[in-house]
Amino acid sequence: MDQYFTASVKRGVIYYAIIAIVLGIIAAIPLLNCLAMPLLCVSAFAVPIGIGWFVAQWGNAVDMAKGAVDGAIACGVGGVIAGAVNFVIGLCFSAVFTALGLSQSASDVVSALIVSVGSGLVSWVVGTIFAAVFGAVGGLLYVAIQGSKAKPA
Numbered sequence: 001m002d003q004y005f006t007a008s009v010k011r012g013v014i015y016y017a018i019i020a021i022v023l024g025i026i027a028a029i030p031l032l033n034c035l036a037m038p039l040l041c042v043s044a045f046a047v048p049i050g051i052g053w054f055v056a057q058w059g060n061a062v063d064m065a066k067g068a069v070d071g072a073i074a075c076g077v078g079g080v081i082a083g084a085v086n087f088v089i090g091l092c093f094s095a096v097f098t099a100l101g102l103s104q105s106a107s108d109v110v111s112a113l114i115v116s117v118g119s120g121l122v123s124w125v126v127g128t129i130f131a132a133v134f135g136a137v138g139g140l141l142y143v144a145i146q147g148s149k150a151k152p153a
Helices: 007-028 030-058 064-102 106-150
Strands: none
Touching (some): 030 064
């Protein structure tokens, strides 16, 4: 298992988790979420591809498999960590807004919390898979571009 968790992959996990947590906090704040939505949408694609690229570069990946696996593992594990933290943050925001009196009855409170838990779990799983796939794409892109530069014309 240590062959997959190299120093470059661990660094990628930390960077991806920090960036995704910051973006998750921005997404949890209602007005800021609306203002930053274009940034959040673009970063959903760009961050895992970029982290996959950097992990492949830091690990000196020379074949497609190593670049893809390193990028996928870094972004997938980072996605699990960030998803857990963002899930808890989302539950806290949901509880605060419910406690502020935005709901009128107990059934509204219960249904809001159930929806919040369900959507948070789905987001956690789908986000992790999405991050791993696009992390692999970033690793593949790095190896493909560097491989074409190394070949003589």
